[in-house]
Structures are given as structure tokens and as C-alpha cells.
Amino acid sequence: GAVVSQHPSWVICKSGTSVKIECRSLDFQATTMFWYRQFPKQSLMLMATSNEGSKATYEQGVEKDKFLINHASLTLSTLTVTSAHPEDSSFYICSASDGGGNQPQHFGDGTRLSIL
Amino acid sequence: QKEVEQNSGPLSVPEGAIASLNCTYSDRGSQSFFWYRQYSGKSPELIMFIYSNGDKEDGRFTAQLNKASQYVSLLIRDSQPSDSATYLCAVNESGGSYIPTFGRGTSLIVHP
Numbered sequence: 001g002a003v004v005s006q007h008p009s010w011v012i013c014k015s016g017t018s019v020k021i022e023c024r025s026l027d028f029q030a031t032t033m034f035w036y037r038q039f040p041k042q043s044l045m046l047m048a049t050s051n052e053g054s055k056a057t058y059e060q061g062v063e064k065d066k067f068l069i070n071h072a073s074l075t076l077s078t079l080t081v082t083s084a085h086p087e088d089s090s091f092y093i094c095s096a097s098d099g100g101g102n103q104p105q106h107f108g109d110g111t112r113l114s115i116l
Numbered sequence: 117q118k119e120v121e122q123n124s125g126p127l128s129v130p131e132g133a134i135a136s137l138n139c140t141y142s143d144r145g146s147q148s149f150f151w152y153r154q155y156s157g158k159s160p161e162l163i164m165f166i167y168s169n170g171d172k173e174d175g176r177f178t179a180q181l182n183k184a185s186q187y188v189s190l191l192i193r194d195s196q197p198s199d200s201a202t203y204l205c206a207v208n209e210s211g212g213s214y215i216p217t218f219g220r221g222t223s224l225i226v227h228p
Contacts, residue, residue: 006159034216043220044160044204093159102148102167102208105216110159 001027002098006108014116015086021079021111023094029074030096034105035067038091050077050094084115118143120207122219129226135192137222139205142186149181149188150206153199154221160204164190195226 003026011019023033033050048069049057056069066088068080077096081088091112095105119142129135137151148167152160164179166172166188172179178191188207192199202221208214 032214044218046215046218049215091157097214102214104148104150104162104165105206106162107152107159 002106003027004094004096004106004108006094006111008111009109010112010114012114012116013084016083017115019081019084019113021081021092021094021113023077023079023096023108025075025096025098025106028096028098030077030098031074033071033077033094033096035069035077035079036093036095038093038110040091044093047079052077081113084113086115089113089115118146118207118209118217120205120217120219122203122205122222124220125223126225127222129195129224131195131197131226131228133195133226135195135199135224135226137190137192137203137205137224138187139189139207139219140187141205141207141217143207143209143217144183144186146183146207146209148208149179150208150216151177151179151188151190152204152206152218154202154204156201163203192224195224197226197228200224200226 005024035047036044050071052071071077093110095107097103150165151163154160166179180189204221205219206216
């Protein structure tokens, strides 16, 4: 149980393109999902907390107009990187908890984004 | 600012030895503690979680929690080369938000 599916796993696109990443909880409902970014050999950086039915909560320094998050249902959150540029190239990972509260996070497989 | 500290390593141990990974946290009210393993280029996967003081064992892994000293550790017995990865410690914030704070991770190398 507690499977989180993330799609696509790899994206290569031109600068200026907008890219949408989907995160789905397959066998549980997630009122809260998290979006992380990780650069090579660096730690996970929390970008935002995605809340079903309400606006996402962004961490300091993360541009909400650049990284659009929509949590349309209890099983789906999307992250759209708008007008992506080479500096946005990174490994993006989502996570969700199947019990809320103090339960552990389950991670998607991540999306490797490369902007040319 | 709530912090979770880990030695970045690398920690190098021979195959068959016990690997000991440590983590300290600043939020004294933290209630839940997690260890994740992350292979290079992959996303983290949950190894262990612990909520109460003391030891929790699962196969070759043992998590140890000491809330008074604000540290949590992970022991890996009979280390294998396949255990070579980065181990992330995560602590859920207190106060009801349950947002996990991750350490930077410790790189473990198990050499044959």
C-alpha cells in the first residue's frame, strides 16, 4: 500500500516551455502533498505544501507564479513549471502521507527536468 | 528555524560491519522521526520510523531515539554493498503542521 505515482519521469524541453508534473496517490487519499526539488549531490529542498481544495503554501524564496501547484482532488496534485529556463533544471519529487499527522511520507519516483 | 543535522560523510564501513548513522534535531516538541534511504538519482524510500524513546528493530535495521538528548540514530547490521546510499533523517514538526524537516543526509559506502 501507500503508493505515490509521479509522471513524467524525465522531461527535456526548450527554454520558455511550461512543464506540468503530476503526482498521484494510488491507494490512499492525501489531503496534503509536498513538492521538493533536489540539485545534484544536494539535499532535498521543500518547495511547497499542496493542500487539497486550497492554495498551496510556498516556502520562502520559491516563486509561486513560477511554480504553479494545483491540488484538484484527494489523489492528485500537479506542479507546473512556467516558462522554464535552464536554471530550473533539477530533480522534482513529490510525497504524500496516507494517514496524515505523524505518518511517514511516501515519495514518488521523481521527475528529472532538463531545460535546454 | 527548526533544524535537523546529519554528518554528510561519507561513512565508509567494510562489508559485514555495523554502520551507525546519527541525527540531531532542534525542535524539542518533535513527535515522529523517520529514516529514508536514497540511492543516487532516485527518490527517497522509507526505511524506518520511530515515535517513542528506545530502540525499534526491523530486520538488519535498528532505529534508536533519545528525546531528552534530541537525537535519533540508525544502525545497520551486517552491512552490504547494496546498503551504499545516502540516508536521510526526517523529523515532523510539532504544533500540528506535520511538515517534515529533512537533514542533508549521510552518505554511506559499504566496501567489499
